[in-house]
Amino acid sequence: MHTTVPKALNLTTLIRQRLDPEPLAEVVLLPPFISVWPVQQLLLGDPRIEVGAQDCHWETAGAFTGQVSAQMLRGSARYVLVGHSERRHLFGDTDRIVRQKLDAVLAAELIPLFAVGETAEERRAGRTDSVLRDQLRSGLLGLAPEALRGCAIAYEPVWAIGTGQSAELADIAETVAQVRSVLDELEPGAGSQVRVLYGGSVTAKSAAAILGLGEVDGALVGGASLDPDEFCAIVAAVGPAAG
Numbered sequence: 001m002h003t004t005v006p007k008a009l010n011l012t013t014l015i016r017q018r019l020d021p022e023p024l025a026e027v028v029l030l031p032p033f034i035s036v037w038p039v040q041q042l043l044l045g046d047p048r049i050e051v052g053a054q055d056c057h058w059e060t061a062g063a064f065t066g067q068v069s070a071q072m073l074r075g076s077a078r079y080v081l082v083g084h085s086e087r088r089h090l091f092g093d094t095d096r097i098v099r100q101k102l103d104a105v106l107a108a109e110l111i112p113l114f115a116v117g118e119t120a121e122e123r124r125a126g127r128t129d130s131v132l133r134d135q136l137r138s139g140l141l142g143l144a145p146e147a148l149r150g151c152a153i154a155y156e157p158v159w160a161i162g163t164g165q166s167a168e169l170a171d172i173a174e175t176v177a178q179v180r181s182v183l184d185e186l187e188p189g190a191g192s193q194v195r196v197l198y199g200g201s202v203t204a205k206s207a208a209a210i211l212g213l214g215e216v217d218g219a220l221v222g223g224a225s226l227d228p229d230e231f232c233a234i235v236a237a238v239g240p241a242a243g
Contacts, residue, residue, distance in 0.1 A: 001032060002226055008035035012042055012049075014228035019048055025218060025238040028052050028079050028113075029225075033068050037076040052079030052113065055087055058100035060107075070101075070108035080105045081220075083115040083139065085158040095138035102139055102151075112151045114139055115199070115220070116179070120159035129178055136182045148187050152195040154220040155179055160200030161222060169209055172198055176215040204233035211238050 003011060008031045019027065030052045031039045040051045057067035070080055082105060083098040093101075098114075105112040116135040118128045132155070140148055155176055157167050167175075176198065180191035198210055199220030210216055218238070224230045 003032065003035065005035050005038055008032070008039055009042055011226065011228060012039050015231060016043070016046060016049065018228050018232040020232075020236060021048075023048055023235050023238070025235050026050065027235055030054050030079070030081055036073065040076040050078045051076065052081060052111075053077045054081050055084070056080050056082070056101055056104060058097065058104045060104070070104040070110055073110065074108050077110065079111045079113050079152075080108075081113040081115060081154075083135070085115065085117055085156055085161060089119070089158065095135060098135075099139050106143075106147050106150075113154055113197075113220070114151050115154040115156050117156040117158050117200075123157070123159060128175065132175070132179060133182050136179065137186070140183075140186055143186075145187050145190070148183075148190055149193050152197060152218075153179060153183070154197040154199050156199035156220060167198075167200060169213060172210060173213045173215045176213070180215065202234060204230050204237065207234040207237035208239075 012029060015029070027048055028050045029039060033053060036051060036053055043049050043051060053068070053073050056070040056073060057064055060069050060071050073080060082101040083093065087093040088098070102112045102114055116132050116139070118131040122128060122131050140151070160167050176196050179196055183194050184191035195217040196215070197218040197220045198216050199222065202210060202219045202221050203224050207219060211219060219234060221231060221234055224234060
């Protein structure tokens, strides 16, 4: 929940100016709802940057004051983030609600960015594997193979978000490998075909090492995205094997 519309447009303009002419990564900006359409209009004709939304409601339309449906986002967003830890822990999005949102995104022919991750308490209790397995299965079980492969997964350890400290590289690689293992259980071969991102205090300083991990396909960037130089440095840290 940052930026007014004018500030969002200014930030987008600065990112466009600083971004490599041919970035190796697919770049997606997720502004607040009020700025999705203005940002998309500003980016028309720039193939380097896609636009997404930070959340959506699971119903197509109805008496849900203040909510925005995936159908409303068609034409102005290509991606929708669902299951972000702040939605889960601050606003009560259960696994069932997250799945409903994911289904709504797919029904609108948009691309889900499906976030999963464990809290510090769950990690200390040795429950990381079971928490991620439950979140992944509840969110993805039963999807058609092409729908599953069309999703992107964002692993975001809740305990690392906003702390300025990302998880250890070995832990990231191991956990993302576990995510891929569950994807293979849901659909053979999906583990190597679905993009898995890491999110959790990714900065320009840590990006190259994180994105250099063979298991990691990209980054879900939080606070660093509000600084155009920092954000573009993260994009520039993507090597040929990442995306």
